[in-house]
Amino acid sequence: METLVAPPTSRTGEATILEVLLRHAASTPDRVAFRFLAGGDVESDSVTFGQLADQTRALALSLHASEEMGACVLLLLDSGLAFIKAMFACMYAGLVPVAVDLPRPNRPTDRLEAIVRHSGCRALITSKADLPRVEKLIVAVPALAALECHLVDTATAGPIAGTALPRPAAGHAAFIQYTSGSTSTPRGVVVTHGNLMSNQVQIKSAFEHDEHTKFCGWLPMFHDMGLIGNVLHPLYLGIECTLMPPAAFVQRPLRWLDAISRYGATTAGGPNFAYDHCVSRIAEAEIDRLDLSGWRAAFSGAEAVRASTLREFARKFARAGFDPTAFLPCYGLAEATLLAAGHSRFGRAEPVVLRVDRAQLEQGRLRCADPAAGAAAGVELVSNGPPAPDQTIFIVDPATVQPCAAGEIGEIWLAGPNVSARYAHDAERTQSVLHARLPGCEQRFVATGDLGTLWSGELLVVGRRKNLIIVRGRKIHAEDLEHLVGRSHELFQRNRCAAFAVQADAAGEESVVIVQEAVRRPRSEAEVRQALAGALDLIAEHFDLVPLDMVLVLPGTIPVTTSGKIRHAPLRRAYLAGEIMPAPVREGSAG
Known part of the structure; x- marks a missing residue:
């Protein structure tokens, strides 16, 4: 039976993250909490712990005077110090913050509108800097007009005495985290203060953090990895954190590594694509200015962790002092607050990479590949590490709802004090997903929808249930196919390939369609034919598969979630409706 239960770890005395902030403000008021680039x-x-406590209390008093305790409040703010102040002010006032992506001009607003209506928010918080964009959004999202608007900037600075504010308890909602919705409609995960504090303890233990830890991040604060990993956890530790806007990293990834180097950060990370982005966009001549020798926890999560990416990053930045034992592949999800599996190996070992037999994997079994077999016969899987402390992991057969045998692929089920107990306003999903139970077992699990297995006490994630493609009885994980294609030609944009199943004939036989974004407009039809032919050859070699269709499209065609994950379902619908157009070549370059 595939199950792992991690031992508990020590806890602090505080029941909420707000109490932790107030302790740091009292003991180290002049220490820098966050600096923003x-x-x-x-x-x-920048803001110190003392300033943050005073300023958030001032805003909390304003909110408390006009909003009912327990009400949901929308945070419509770009990532920055104003966002952090608004988050803590809501907690201080006994309100429940709902963080959302502030859409750029002329970008879709359907997700924002759905969250506004679903969450039942009564008010919103923004800043003077973001207010003009919010006012324009009201035209596209009329539901915003009904919300009372509060500005972070207008609260009176400095400590204010004489007004009592409610103190939330461990069982109260700390915030609602809307999932990114890569395979379904976004869900509002209710994260309690107890869930949050439990996960802080788990992260500290798994990452081996202490009072000498320093953070540096760029992840969006409305996303769980950015909010909990890069904002709330540094505050929990009482240490300094250097932050920059996501766009600053995307436009020039050297900025992130340069900040790690300048400020001596020991913990920094992001999804797999962030490391790919550094490899492809940072010039060799720029590496000599970096000192990455102090980087102890280079975490990678939120999407599949690729062994090839880790190797390429470690090779390129070795001369800047980067130690590959700093890599910390991890696994988590909003329903588990953030972290569920992963552990530091710094100074001891590099991440575990297992080369497994491709044919066995397609049959739902994990078996090591024959070392004598060719490259196409094996698949590299990176371990996401052992369960976090107090975390129980079961591998479950979705068809029988029974635990899988050792080495079998199944759905990952989690239980622990960090696991949310409900979705906001969604009793049906709460029961089916967050209250999953094994036969004869009273313990409550979250059925994650992710597929994986346990190997030597560590979790290996192989893909999503809903992204599984079954062709002639073989189970092909879309993520493996997409990874192979995305790296097959310089014209292809890495991490922007989507594979999905369609009905190939009247008999109902399924086949595969692949949509790949180009990094630029193709120079000629010949370049497109060469790129597609090379990819199809690799697919045939590695998967013994001939796709029904493969389309090269312009950048920005493939829909993604707010965290950058591919949205397969709407892309498949657009393809079947004939809405996916091949990328045109440059004028006068056909042939």
């Missing part, structure tokens, strides 16, 4: 290069603002 607005352009990614130069420090534009």
